[in-house]
Amino acid sequence: MSLTPAVVLALLIGTPVGGQTPPIFNPGAPGQASRVISANEAVALSRTTFNAADVAFMQHMIVHHAQAVEMVELLRAQGADATVKLLGERIALSQAAEMAIMREWLTVRGQSVDMPAMDHAAHTAPARAGAHDHHSMTPPAQASTDDRSVMSGMLSPRQMRTLAASRGTAFDRLFLQGMIQHHQGAIDMVDDLLATPDAAEDPTLSDFASAVVAEQSAEILRMQNLLSDL
Numbered sequence: 001m002s003l004t005p006a007v008v009l010a011l012l013i014g015t016p017v018g019g020q021t022p023p024i025f026n027p028g029a030p031g032q033a034s035r036v037i038s039a040n041e042a043v044a045l046s047r048t049t050f051n052a053a054d055v056a057f058m059q060h061m062i063v064h065h066a067q068a069v070e071m072v073e074l075l076r077a078q079g080a081d082a083t084v085k086l087l088g089e090r091i092a093l094s095q096a097a098e099m100a101i102m103r104e105w106l107t108v109r110g111q112s113v114d115m116p117a118m119d120h121a122a123h124t125a126p127a128r129a130g131a132h133d134h135h136s137m138t139p140p141a142q143a144s145t146d147d148r149s150v151m152s153g154m155l156s157p158r159q160m161r162t163l164a165a166s167r168g169t170a171f172d173r174l175f176l177q178g179m180i181q182h183h184q185g186a187i188d189m190v191d192d193l194l195a196t197p198d199a200a201e202d203p204t205l206s207d208f209a210s211a212v213v214a215e216q217s218a219e220i221l222r223m224q225n226l227l228s229d230l
Contacts, residue, residue: 050109053199058102059115060151061189061212065095065102067154068182071163075175080168084176084226087219091179094215098208105204152192153185169230176227183216183223 072092079085103113146158155163155178163174190209193199200206 050202050205051198053193053196054202054205055106055109055111056115057189057193057199057209058106058205059111059113061186062099062102062113063115064151064154064182064186064189065099067160068092068095068179069099070160071155071175071179071182074164075171078164078167078171079175081172081226081230084172084230087222087226088175088179091219098212101208105208149185151185152188153182155182173227173230176223176230180220180223180227183220186216187213 069092072088075085075088079088106113147156149156159178163171163178166174190213193209200209
């Protein structure tokens with residue numbers, strides 16, 4: 001049975017919908033009848049629709065978002081353009097809010113909010129992790145650790161140092177170029193998740209992934225326009 005958001009909320013807080021708490025039917029296996037389940041059982045079932053790929057996606061995306069917030073912190077002190085700074089603040093607010101959502105999603109499901117050790121993650125990151133690195137001409141297979149992104153779209157240690165050493169308009173340009181790369185990497189991570197069998201079936205995660213693609217695609221267009229004006 002597909003539950004509307006109003007019914008799900010009512011079940012979670014114990015409030016009847018329309019004066020009555022509707023029965024919840026759990027479909028049976030092929031050839032078997034459905035059965036009525038309690039609200040607690042429904043909530044428990046809703047938390048089983050995730051797998052290891054979903055957990056890894058959320059853990060990794062928290063780290064991914066954290067770097068974007070760090071980039072905005074540099075922008076506040078070293079950027080010059082007021083419009084770029086305003087966009088950066090919007091990015092920082094949305095990414096911080098999404099990090100809270102991801103931490104809650106993991107915690108509610110009894111999963112660690114921390115991603116595996118960074119050295120392990122670097123070896124298991126998607127093959128296209130360096131595909132959007134526009135600042136390094138080193139081929140991914142030959143890249144040193146200093147030039148290697150931890151995951152898709154993230155700035156490498158060298159790129160972060162270059163950004164931190166810049167000021168004014170030069171900083172603004174590097175920030176926009178880096179954040180475009182960063183956002184595209186997040187979109188790639190969603191694409192990789194959706195291509196994984198049995199992943200992204202959790203409703204909350206699915207909605208979150210769709211929101212990431214929509215929001216960051218729109219922000220990429222804004223940043224490309226700003227970059228052309230600098």
